[in-house]
Amino acid sequence: MPCTVIAGGFWGDEGKGKIISYLALKEKLDLCIRTGSVNAAHTIWHKGKRYALHMVPGGFVHEKCRLLIAAGANVHVAQFLKEVKETNVKNRIRVDNQASIIEEKHSTQDKTSAHLKGLGTTGWGVGPAIEERVCRTAKLAKDIPELKPYLTDVSMETNRAIDEHRKVLLEGTQGVMLSLFHGTYPYVTSRDTSASAICSEAGVGPTKIDGVIVVLKSFITRVGTGPLPGEIPKEEALKRGWFETAAGTGRDRRSAPFNSELAKKAIMINGATQVALTKLDCVYPECKGVKDYQELSKEAKQFISNIEKQTRTPIVLIGTGPEALDIIDRRK
Ligand code: IMP
Ligand code: MG
Numbered sequence: 001m002p003c004t005v006i007a008g009g010f011w012g013d014e015g016k017g018k019i020i021s022y023l024a025l026k027e028k029l030d031l032c033i034r035t036g037s038v039n040a041a042h043t044i045w046h047k048g049k050r051y052a053l054h055m056v057p058g059g060f061v062h063e064k065c066r067l068l069i070a071a072g073a074n075v076h077v078a079q080f081l082k083e084v085k086e087t088n089v090k091n092r093i094r095v096d097n098q099a100s101i102i103e104e105k106h107s108t109q110d111k112t113s114a115h116l117k118g119l120g121t122t123g124w125g126v127g128p129a130i131e132e133r134v135c136r137t138a139k140l141a142k143d144i145p146e147l148k149p150y151l152t153d154v155s156m157e158t159n160r161a162i163d164e165h166r167k168v169l170l171e172g173t174q175g176v177m178l179s180l181f182h183g184t185y186p187y188v189t190s191r192d193t194s195a196s197a198i199c200s201e202a203g204v205g206p207t208k209i210d211g212v213i214v215v216l217k218s219f220i221t222r223v224g225t226g227p228l229p230g231e232i233p234k235e236e237a238l239k240r241g242w243f244e245t246a247a248g249t250g251r252d253r254r255s256a257p258f259n260s261e262l263a264k265k266a267i268m269i270n271g272a273t274q275v276a277l278t279k280l281d282c283v284y285p286e287c288k289g290v291k292d293y294q295e296l297s298k299e300a301k302q303f304i305s306n307i308e309k310q311t312r313t314p315i316v317l318i319g320t321g322p323e324a325l326d327i328i329d330r331r332k
Contacts, residue, residue: 187226
């Protein structure tokens, strides 16, 4: 555990929030560092309440976990303050001095650009905000009075914690198929979403990482435009119980069956050491709420061992329901 990266393997919405919240509670995480921006929503069920977090790290469910927003992240100030209040984490959340700021004008630019609209962006304005960062005209967290009480040096805090062998989790957003470099360009988001980029945003070098968990869902979904191999019609998705709407934007998610070739690519690019497989109960309803591997149905076990065989990577966490603790944990 000491320093683990969590990355999405498909087009986001694999259930990273659930896996992060489970690890936070189970491992009593010391530090959880969020990367990316406000376009990504991590859904977390905690004490019967549902959170769709765009800014606050998923580790908030463990009350002693310190929460950091990385230098490479892009902060929406109003959303950040709203979520800090909602999750009551004011005393333990900090933002890197150099995180960039996303403003209302970026959202307007996103929504009025015919090109970006054609890609089916979330409309939050992350692309235009990153464009400004690249042009070196962006505002940074240290320029914003409301963020003054929250400022810190995230890479310094994180590397110190790693050196002290504390439990650190680097929380990725979206999935590798949405990566600006490795995804289905141009139908991608405005950053690299792979494990290496997650480390880079946090300011942690590759030699400091102990493991990378890639989160894969038992079926695949994608929102927005762009290719989706094996896509099934919405009626079929409804019939199979796979139909979802986006946690962030409420849009319909398109869906397709699990794809081993995509899983292999995701594992390769992320250098994954382990896999977390979510929503097994959506494909095998008889597995809902199961916490012991032996109690899974024969078909579900077959599905899991096939993926392990093809990807040569162990599936160590298996999600069987929405709550953080609805999980089969096969780690030693
Ligand atoms: P943008 O990131 O808002 O520019 O949108 C670019 C593409 O990435 C669109 O297809 C979005 O639907 C997709 N996208 C961005 N963030 C997420 C996410 O958190 N989950 C799923 N898709 C996302
Ligand atoms: Mg999401």
